[in-house]
Amino acid sequence: MPALPPSVPPTPVDHRAVVAALRAAGCVFAEDEARLLLAAAGTPAELAVMVERRTAGFPLEQVVGWAEFRGLRIAVDPGVFVPRRRTEFLAGEAARLARPGAVVVDLCCGSGAVGAALAAEVERPRLYAADIDPAAVACARRNLAAAGGEVHQGDLYEPLPARLRGRVDILVANAPYVPTDAVGLLPPEARDHEPLTALDGGPDGLDILRRVVARAPDWLAPGGHLLFETGERQAPAAVEAVTRAGLRARVAVSEEWHATVIVGTAAARSV
Template identity: 60%
Template structure:
């Protein structure tokens, strides 16, 4: 391939890519020829997330297919999967709502004997990604709004409900980095006036789907924790928070007793 590593790194660095050298190496490795490489670099320099340019995203040790517009799983969300894995037992049923690429559910059930994974998302493009990423793990990946597309037989059987809901307040979306604000579906980011609209809907519906002792897990911002706990309590769940001080990430856990 004719592209020079140094020149490519310089182009990416000039465009504001913090990890320009690493990105250059990944683009060079992924491009089948010089023309494809140039097309990929043009997209990246224009602000398209590297994951969308490459068509893959890495999360918690797994590599996932990802399509344009689909939410890129963040490193900070690994706390949610770690918290869930501390709760999971053999044979557990895991429901991944707002599943996006299917990353969370895939990581949580990995290596757990007899685990059943069910996933759903409102975005049909994300559902397509999840179905491909979860092939061989589960065929139960549904398209629809939260609990609406799920099989009725799942009610009362969910041991772990993962809900990586959007929790950015609407007014704050304009201040997000362009990679998120422009290149990811708004439905994956916008949580309503205080950022908790979708979380409240999930919390309200969760008790009907959780098994006794089951848990709902989702993220929330520091300023949202009190309201998030109130939403879980209003639904009959018992809330607690797990925090990673390094990433300033909070996972809210609501148990059904």
């Protein structure tokens, strides 16, 4: 959920009415969400539309048009995958490994949240991003414009400039990893209002990630790093795929965010 702005001055009557509508729709954080909706709406008519969309099950971030991610306000358009707070751990691990001037690729970028975070935390990065979904690409271009990021549309590595082969220092892939049979168990706001391509990772959830891993050595620079998020139970199979691709594998876990990140590192250039 987006963080609350520092000061929101809703009228009590409006606030109570919005809270009541949200509670009736089953919103657990109705008070906080009401403040965000009231802050985002420019007119009573806009507020009515926003409340209607939220109570119909649309993700709050899509309704207000943004999500907080590592202290940044990331634009989130309707139909675009909402960046998860646990993915902040992935971005943090990537930022820790990146050197100044690093070539950074945000694959399966969605809104571009991870790329935007790296642009803010890494000194002078050369940033590229790609996604197969045109709505996500349009959104990411807005979020990465200030950082000078290039955003390309296509399947995984396919749209990336050929000149990046063998030159990528940090390759982050927030690819889908939900097993197909589990997609129907996701909250309705995810399965009904986010693209299936951003959720469904195939029978065991690792189909897309295996494709990412298999081609990563072609794109990584010597000593470059591939990072991606998985479920805790998927980590052993993901590590096996990384090792089979010739990368050195490491698992990073955050209990705070309930997040598991696999790091694959290419061999450094011999001297």
